Amino acid sequence: MGHSGTERYQTITKQYYRRAQGVIFVYDITSESSFQHLMKWAGDVDEFAPDKVQRVLIGNKSDEELRRQVTKDQGSKLAETYGMEFFETSASTSSNISEAFTRLTELVLQAHHRDVDNLLGALDDYLDNNALEEENESEGTDVNTHRTCAC
Ligand SMILES: Nc1nc2c(ncn2[C@@H]2O[C@H](COP(=O)(O)OP(=O)(O)OP(=O)(O)O)[C@@H](O)[C@H]2O)c(=O)[nH]1
Numbered sequence: 053m054g055h056s057g058t059e060r061y062q063t064i065t066k067q068y069y070r071r072a073q074g075v076i077f078v079y080d081i082t083s084e085s086s087f088q089h090l091m092k093w094a095g096d097v098d099e100f101a102p103d104k105v106q107r108v109l110i111g112n113k114s115d116e117e118l119r120r121q122v123t124k125d126q127g128s129k130l131a132e133t134y135g136m137e138f139f140e141t142s143a144s145t146s147s148n149i150s151e152a153f154t155r156l157t158e159l160v161l162q163a164h165h166r167d168v169d170n171l172l173g174a175l176d177d178y179l180d181n182n183a184l185e186e187e188n189e190s191e192g193t194d195v196n197t198h199r200t201c202a203c
Contacts, residue, residue: 069100074107074160076152079127081111081140082119087126094134104167106159107136110152115142 069075075097079086090109097105109131111122124140131138137159139152 065096066100069097069105070102072097072101072105073163074156075101075105076108076110076156077136078110078112079122081113081122081127082116084121087111087122087130090130104163106156106163107134108152108156108159109134109136109138111138111140112143114140114147115144 077090077093077097079090081087094107097107109127111124111127113119127140128138137155139148139155141148141152143149
């Protein structure tokens, strides 16, 4: 890919990352270099995706055991380092594909629920504070009213 093509591609991916809720990192278990490239992708997501983005790691082509270059252990160790869950899949036989997508979806929904709970908590605190302030204010008014009456 040419230089300008790379730049254009990066502009597009940055825009995709900005609103991402879930990311699936995929390497090819028969390609050591695809595994090495994950660092760059993970760095891009760290840089451009929202903090709460949910991520899973997939080693694809698990049907190609004879051509394997990346062990399952290497995959799960990397996933652990990045704090992601790990799946080996085969798009060819459909092995583990729906499990991986379902898990990412669950993680995204959990993150949403946490957000909603936090917002509701913040709203509760805000309303409690407002109620307290109103109480204090009305007590203040009482004193003033009282004083006024005393004059
Ligand atoms: N054996 C096997 N081959 C697969 C599997 N998944 C994809 N392939 C093959 O791998 C090749 C690359 O697949 P793509 O889907 O084009 O992979 P990609 O990384 O999106 O490639 P680009 O679109 O070029 O970036 C194709 O020949 C697929 O048929 C798999 O699980 N097992």
